[in-house]
Amino acid sequence: MKKTITARQNAFQQVVVTLTNNQTKFSQIAAMVNMFTDLNKLVGETDELITKAGSIPTKTAGNKNLARTELINIALKTSSIVKVYAFVIKNENLNNFVANISMSSLGLMRNQELLNFCKNLLDNISPITSELADYGFTEEMKAELQTEIEDYEKLMTQPRQLISERKTTNELIEDNIDKIQSLLSNQIDPMMELFTEDKEFYLSYKSARMIVDPASHKRVTDNESSEQTEE
Structure with a gap:
């Protein structure tokens, strides 16, 4: 003032x-x-x-770096399950979406790029959540991904x-x-x-x-x- x-x-x-x-x-x-x-x-x-x-x-309230790490962790875990599922059922589009995802590739993504990928990941798994359950994916994991996306997006937009x-x-x-x-x-x-x-x-x-x-x-x-x- x-x-x-x-x-x-x-x-x-x-x-x-x-x-x-x-x-x-x-x-x-x-x-x-x-x-x-x-x-x-x-x-x-x-x-x-x-x-x-x-x-x-x-x-900005909170810690963006911590939120980014937590988002990457759940995105990687989810992507690994989706990768196996896509390979087994031979879903080429889904396989291509997660084929090159790794801790390193996620870490190299810019903030908005990471957020967009995670949102797309959530959109892709939402219709097949029950099918992914056989491969180790749970409703808790889906909820965690959703929460981490929302928290990270909030930390990105709050400064503006x-x-x-x-x-x-x-x-x-x-x-x-x-x-x-x-x-x-x-x-x-x-x-x-x-x-x-x-x-x-x-x-x-x-x-x-x-x-x-x-x-x-x-x-x-x-x-x-x-x-x-x-x-």
């Missing part, structure tokens, strides 16, 4: 706290009440998005999914930050001029509207530091 985004959100949270503590002072001003409601909602949604962004793993999810979430956060800034600058800030005589409320609001710029560690208002804190 960008430091400027975090700094702005922290400042917005302080504004919400200040307005919440002084609600009775503007409860009769309908426009101000509506603005505060919108602000509270936007800040809350942004908090949830930031929490979500922080929970998205930066690395995580990148996409993280990008979308960060874009939503930045969009919300812009909406909050616009709401404050164009609506609530001008509205606060109605409370200049209430020094405690007015000054506490102005103080809450200040942002700590993480680059310079200087406290500056949004309007004064728009260039420094720009994304």
